[in-house]
Amino acid sequence: MENYREATYNEWERDQKAIDFLVQSHRQLEQVLPKGGMFFYIKNLQSQHFEYIGKQVTEITGVPYERCLEHGMAAALEKIHPSDRSIIMGELLEDILDVLKSVPVEEQKEVITTFNYRFFHEPLNTWIHLQDRFFMVASDPMGRPALMLGYCMRVDTPFQHVHGCIRHQRGTEPEQILHEFSYYADPAFRTLTHREIEILTLLAKGLSSKLIASELGLVTSTVDTHRRKLLRKTGMENVAHLVSKAVQMGVVTVEEPGEPES
Template structure:
């Protein structure tokens, strides 16, 4: 699991969830929806329960071609790791970054009807014969709790051979057809860290040590150390090098 995937998982599973007597019924309805989609599209549908941190994977012909069972449940993760393992690492990274931006776009704009939107990207599956299969991947948040927390997400995968020139991942308002490009959501990346944390991370990227950073920002070395630790936590990484890599990749610095 890469840093962006860990960040995304912590973001979604760490939400505040409200209890409801109707959760079980709605979960069963959503499971049936995912199963029906996989069968009708001959693709793959993954229902992610961010409250219980569980995923339900339903396979049509595409899934069976890849060696997946008609149905499986991963009780250890709300993310479909068996499917992620079939995607080239750079494309998987792009997919996780796009969903991070998707989530922040919905939150930053105060969108209550999050299920009106979906995230669309083009990925490839590695096949045993060495060829890459183009696949259209969509993520939707299909169940939102009264407080606004995303409870259930639906990821779908279908073969996609007619690839438009210059196709890029995007966010689509399913009610209006409006398309929001990933680049338009980059402005929300900056909300991940505070202004001071961004200053510290920028200086770390330039090779500055804690003492040098303290002098330049007119703060104590202990304060710099605290900011460095907070940065690691917010980016969900274990070392400064990884933090700098994510900061650069997401244009935070």
């Protein structure tokens, strides 16, 4: 995939020949993928239609292949969970565009976005969890994203919010994280830092401040400070209420329900 993406950068021109090259390459890739593994897509951001979409889209999402070709993104959007769809079409897209604006146009093809969301699989009559990973392969004359290449797969870990990250991959250099996001339904939880989420996760497992400090290489007083910040930011009365709310919203998960330390 990495070699292919590099070839795409070097060869890309905004004409039908380039699109045909992309389509043919991904048809070959999909022949070696397991059934229901993932599907590739090439989306025109101006028309909101797919230049190409893999036939495994039906196996993975339940949406008929022909419907995707005919209706483009609309066929998928109507099946995304309403709260996730609102976030994706509003806040997430705005954040992606803001990040891309901070990157030189010639480097935007190196920016990779990954995010998860809930999707209704109509034939199975159930909600499933999907992950999209995509990057831009062309911009319009104004420097705005025009064509994206991505792939979508089903993920087994349930979540109750849209989350993911935007990375910058420069050749063989380590990926640079440009932006991480977790769009929880309660805005208060969106302000939590990565460290606060770590501590909240360990609190949900019933660990004391002393054990959390040992686990994370911190001093106990620092963990206690983070606990107070967690309560203040979320407006919760105590850790038990905080953990209960966090589990309900999918911020953290617990393998075995238990009474957390107050």
